[in-house]
Amino acid sequence: MSAVGANGATAPDADEPVVVFDDVSIGFDRKPVLENISFRIRRGETRILLGPAGVGKSVLLKLTNGLLRPDSGRIFVFGNEISAMREQDLFEIRGAIGTVFQEGALFDSLTVRDNVGYRLLEEHLSEEETTRRVTEALRFVELEQTLDKFPSELSGGMRRRVAIARAIVTNPKLILYDSPTGGLDPITSTTIIELVMKQRDVSHTSSLVITHRLQDAFVLATHHFSREKNGMLPLPAGETDSHTSFLLLHQGRLAFDGTTAELVHSEDPFIREYIS
Amino acid sequence: MPLATIDAAAKRGVLAVQQYAAMSGRAMGNLFRRPFYRSDVFLQADIIGVGSLPIVILTGFFLGGVLALQSSSTLTQFGATAYTGQLVSFSMIKEIGPVVTALMVSGRNASGMASELGSMMVTEQIDAMRALGTDPLKKLVMPRIVATVVMLFFLVILSDMVGIFGGGFVSVVMLGQDGSQYFHTAYQSLEFPDVLQGLVKPVFFGFIIASIGCFYGMKTRGGTQGVGRSTTQAVVVSSILIIVTDFLISRFLIGIFGR
Numbered sequence: 178m179s180a181v182g183a184n185g186a187t188a189p190d191a192d193e194p195v196v197v198f199d200d201v202s203i204g205f206d207r208k209p210v211l212e213n214i215s216f217r218i219r220r221g222e223t224r225i226l227l228g229p230a231g232v233g234k235s236v237l238l239k240l241t242n243g244l245l246r247p248d249s250g251r252i253f254v255f256g257n258e259i260s261a262m263r264e265q266d267l268f269e270i271r272g273a274i275g276t277v278f279q280e281g282a283l284f285d286s287l288t289v290r291d292n293v294g295y296r297l298l299e300e301h302l303s304e305e306e307t308t309r310r311v312t313e314a315l316r317f318v319e320l321e322q323t324l325d326k327f328p329s330e331l332s333g334g335m336r337r338r339v340a341i342a343r344a345i346v347t348n349p350k351l352i353l354y355d356s357p358t359g360g361l362d363p364i365t366s367t368t369i370i371e372l373v374m375k376q377r378d379v380s381h382t383s384s385l386v387i388t389h390r391l392q393d394a395f396v397l398a399t400h401h402f403s404r405e406k407n408g409m410l411p412l413p414a415g416e417t418d419s420h421t422s423f424l425l426l427h428q429g430r431l432a433f434d435g436t437t438a439e440l441v442h443s444e445d446p447f448i449r450e451y452i453s
Numbered sequence: 454m455p456l457a458t459i460d461a462a463a464k465r466g467v468l469a470v471q472q473y474a475a476m477s478g479r480a481m482g483n484l485f486r487r488p489f490y491r492s493d494v495f496l497q498a499d500i501i502g503v504g505s506l507p508i509v510i511l512t513g514f515f516l517g518g519v520l521a522l523q524s525s526s527t528l529t530q531f532g533a534t535a536y537t538g539q540l541v542s543f544s545m546i547k548e549i550g551p552v553v554t555a556l557m558v559s560g561r562n563a564s565g566m567a568s569e570l571g572s573m574m575v576t577e578q579i580d581a582m583r584a585l586g587t588d589p590l591k592k593l594v595m596p597r598i599v600a601t602v603v604m605l606f607f608l609v610i611l612s613d614m615v616g617i618f619g620g621g622f623v624s625v626v627m628l629g630q631d632g633s634q635y636f637h638t639a640y641q642s643l644e645f646p647d648v649l650q651g652l653v654k655p656v657f658f659g660f661i662i663a664s665i666g667c668f669y670g671m672k673t674r675g676g677t678q679g680v681g682r683s684t685t686q687a688v689v690v691s692s693i694l695i696i697v698t699d700f701l702i703s704r705f706l707i708g709i710f711g712r
Contacts, residue, residue: 239580244583271585283581
């Protein structure tokens with residue numbers, strides 16, 4: 178596997194997966210949470226992680242960017258074995274990963290501009306360049322008018338969109354979404370899913386999307402983002418997005434890893450019950 | 454069952470000490486790693502140092518005053534009121550100045566740090582910071598420790614000074630003593646070991662306040678209730694540690710210098 182580069186990640190081969198989980202297990206207080214998890218995320222691929230509440234989806238996301246360490250097994254991100262790296266070295270890798278947390282996790286004492294531009298300011302970019310790139314990222318989520326507002330002045334949906342802007346402002350090679358639509362109304366949820374889709378189809382960024390809302394998952398799999406219409410459009414009947422596939426967690430284990438068609442036509446009783 | 458409970462509590466205690474040592478060690482190790490968050494250090498110095506000025510000045514002045522008031526009645530019995538200045542300056546510089554200032558700053562800032570970092574923990578802001586590639590121990594903990602150690606040092610000097618003036622004010626205005634004599638004995642009786650003792654203590658106390666405040670903040674779990682619990686624990690533990698450390702430093706320095 179290759180070494181970490183100056184920008185926090187190596188330039189992997191085209192075929193080299195961006196993320197590899199190899200027989201990963203983790204537990205808390207002697208209680209296993211995830212057991213023997215193995216899967217891959219290839220470049221440009223969007224993997225939707227489904228599963229009932231409390232099954233360990235967020236734990237899996239935190240394992241992916243090294244916020245948690247597995248008890249056993251190995252995790253590779255951009256070719257680097259992050260499960261064996263020191264915390265200090267992980268900060269560089271994380272710079273190339275965008276993360277959208279469940280509740281947004283915006284810094285409540287910073288303005289939207291400083292939240293979105295946090296990473297840029299840490300890299301000592303000029304104020305003008307930071308403002309330009311922050312405005313660009315906020316325009317992507319259609320919130321450029323909120324630059325000087327504080328997170329407490331925004332609605333739940335707006336906070337989630339700002340969190341997406343913060344995740345994409347550095348043009349990461351991988352984006353992790355932790356229930357980006359959780360707790361939002363259906364209309365706002367659709368807006369957020371459209372943004373996830375826009376990032377997938379416009380920037381072709383690899384991503385892991387955690388959700389327990391099947392509707393959001395299937396919208397992602399059966400729609401594409403149209404630049405001309407500046408919105409999402411359904412794919413022709415029977416077609417699904419070839420870069421989008423599914424993972425399903427059940428009782429701490431990976432119950433499914435495959436395409437949309439395989440998921441829909443699965444004969445597994447749990448999967449049939451879950452998607453029905 | 455009781456044995457298992459004791460066993461679990463002992464393990465939790467050892468683990469907490471280990472986590473505290475690891476956090477403090479890593480935070481201080483960051484002093485020598487780039488980037489150095491200079492602006493965060495200055496911001497914290499302003500919050501901790503300048504923000505604590507009113508309480509430190511007020512408590513210092515009245516503590517010096519009450520020391521003079523209480524001691525003079527006893528000293529009068531022996532015809533030794535001339536030693537009021539010496540007693541006040543000794544007490545303020547060696548013990549009361551450092552300990553009371555540290556306790557006041559602990560009440561104000563250890564709780565503030567624990568609640569601020571605790572809120573950031575429960576709202577995933579600390580995780581977000583780590584996910585954005587920033588070490589929270591470098592960005593949040595190290596500046597608070599450096600700022601508290603430096604600012605408490607100067608706050609204690611200020612408190613000592615104001616306390617001696619407070620004692621002088623009470624001695625002259627309320628007890629009718631000679632001001633020149635008061636300040637003369639207060640100054641003349643001080644020796645190097647006394648001043649050293651008064652200046653070494655705030656360095657340790659400052660470290661205790663900030664590291665304990667940040668430690669309890671960073672280990673906060675369980676929502677707003679958890680934040681409240683962390684805040685209380687931070688103040689209680691830092692206050693106890695300040696008093697215990699005060700005894701140990703006093704014993705150590707008296708052992709070396711003989712006073």
